[in-house]
Structure formats: C-alpha cells, structure tokens
Amino acid sequence: MRVADFSFELPESLIAHYPMPERSSCRLLSLDGPTAR
Numbered sequence: 096m097r098v099a100d101f102s103f104e105l106p107e108s109l110i111a112h113y114p115m116p117e118r119s120s121c122r123l124l125s126l127d128g129p130t131a132r
Contacts, residue, residue, distance in 0.1 A: 115121050
C-alpha cells in the first residue's frame with residue numbers, strides 16, 4: 096500500500112464540521128481491506 100493510493104479530492108462541503116442532531120441520520124463507509132467489501 097502506498098500513500099499515493101489515498102490521493103483524492105474531497106470537497107469542503109462533504110466534511111462534517113459538527114455532529115448530526117439525530118445519531119440515526121449519520122452514515123459511515125467501512126470496507127474490509129482484503130475483500131474490499
């Protein structure tokens with residue numbers, strides 16, 4: 096794995112600056128490294 100593999104554009108508007116009022120409104124993307132699932 097290389098640092099360059101993680102180079103991407105991330106707009107400021109997509110970065111959370113404070114928590115959501117309702118926790119159930121939150122989302123998290125999680126991948127298993129070996130299977131990428």
